Amino acid sequence: xxxxxxxxxxxxxxxxxxxxxxxxxxxxxIGAGDKIEIVVYGEEELTIEELYIDSSGEFDxxxxxxxxxxxxxxEQLKAEIIRGxxxxxxxxxxxxxxxxxxxxxxxxxxxxxxxxxxxQPGLTVDKAIALAGGFxxxxxxxxxxxxxxxxxxxxxxxxxxxxxxxxDIIVIEQSFF
Numbered sequence: 001x002x003x004x005x006x007x008x009x010x011x012x013x014x015x016x017x018x019x020x021x022x023x024x025x026x027x028x029x030i031g032a033g034d035k036i037e038i039v040v041y042g043e044e045e046l047t048i049e050e051l052y053i054d055s056s057g058e059f060d061x062x063x064x065x066x067x068x069x070x071x072x073x074x075e076q077l078k079a080e081i082i083r084g085x086x087x088x089x090x091x092x093x094x095x096x097x098x099x100x101x102x103x104x105x106x107x108x109x110x111x112x113x114x115x116x117x118x119x120q121p122g123l124t125v126d127k128a129i130a131l132a133g134g135f136x137x138x139x140x141x142x143x144x145x146x147x148x149x150x151x152x153x154x155x156x157x158x159x160x161x162x163x164x165x166x167x168d169i170i171v172i173e174q175s176f177f
Contacts, residue, residue, distance in 0.1 A: 030069045030077065031149065031167055033103030034059060038081065041094040046085070050100055063089050076099060102166040103149075107132040109172035110139035119166040126160035128170055135172065143173035 029037060032055045040046035046062055057070030064084040069077055075175070078097040085093040102119035105128055113135030120127075125144060134139060145155040149167030164170065 025093070027073065028099070029071050030057075030099070031074055031103050032070060033167070034069075034099060035101035036069065036074070036077075037096075037098050037100050038077075039096040039098075040081075040085070040090075041096075043093070048150050076085065105164055105166065106169045107172075108169065110136045110174050111172055112136060123164040124160065125158055125162045125164060125170060129160075129172070138174050140173045140175035143175075145171045146171070147171070 012028050020086050030053055032053055033055045036048075036053065038046075038048045038051065038061075048061075051059055053069050057068050058066045059069060061084075062080070064081070067077070067080065072080075074097040078095050081095050081097070085095070085147050096120065102121075104116040105119050105123070106116050107128050108114045110128060112135075114132060117131045125146070129135065142162070144158055146158050146162065146164070147153075147155045147169040148165065149169070157170065
């Protein structure tokens with residue numbers, strides 16, 4: 001009966017998990033400004049509902065000490081936690097790591113409300129510009145550039161349908177006419 005009870009609770013936790021948890025792609029790496037959750041099924045003291053990742057990228061996790069999150073996917077962080085907990089602390093830990101809030105994007109230049117905005121999955125340049133109040137009268141609508149937060153690349157000229165990633169900086173230049 002105990003085994004059935006634990007299975008039942010695990011299924012309930014999966015069904016009742018927060019709907020704002022984003023399923024992150026396998027290639028999405030955690031960065032400063034992201035908020036993650038760590039759920040260890042049946043172990044309330046090991047579950048963290050919302051953890052803000054600061055610029056150091058490290059956080060203190062029960063029994064395991066300091067863990068580095070920046071640069072890892074949610075699957076890599078999950079595997080590290082499972083390895084750390086398995087054996088000494090738990091026989092067969094069931095762990096889920098998810099993104100509950102992405103780092104901001106920044107929109108600057110010739111737009112009405114420049115600043116930082118919360119990233120949303122599926123965000124494109126035109127949607128980001130709409131979030132920032134739209135173009136000003138002096139905006140060069142074909143001179144839009146993106147700088148990627150995690151890449152050592154120069155700014156790239158992009159179109160309105162270009163996909164935006166968390167941490168991106170979008171700049172709309174000024175028109176000469």
